Amino acid sequence: MKHPVDVHVGKRIRHRRWMVGMTQQQLAEKVGIKFQQIQKYETGMNRVSASRLWDIANATDVTINFFFEGLEGEERDLAMSAITGEATQGDLIVDREAQELVRSYYAIPEEQRRRLFDLARVLSDAA
Incomplete structure (x- = not known):
């Protein structure tokens, strides 16, 4: 089962990657991993380690805090979306x-x- 925090962080990774106009492949190359791993991070399937999140933040030119913004108010909704696989109402990132x-x-x-x-x-x- 996906953890709501992992889902949230993954959505924020995808959002930031998209905002800077980077493909999964480009981000993966900057971080030194395969693009499939980026896919797994973005879906929340795999948990991002602290050191990898640091690398992703540097590659996308944001602080690590960016990936956790908005988490507290959405945690319950994120848990439900992780279970149902649906976007929560008002989830503009998707x-x-x-x-x-x-x-x-x-x-x-x-x-x-x-x-x-x-x-x-x-x-x-x-x-």
Whole structure:
């Protein structure tokens, strides 16, 4: 049975890899393992060791904390999704459209991005 923390960390690995435009093969090469192992990490099938997570964080240019962000509030939902194999409601990490939106958002220059964020906040309050 998959542990909810392993599932969460795996989703965050996949999310970050996708955000930096890296394939599983490219990440595997940077870390010095086979891409099949990256697949297993991303699904939560295999637990990521501390040293491997350190390598993955360096390869994707984030701190290790990135992989644990949002865990506390989602732990129960993650446990259920690990058991059922379904994404939890509101789990934007697995939504391709949300990933593309975030990737595009961070490609916008900072000043324009701030204005876009303010606009989005106003529009969501109006809805």
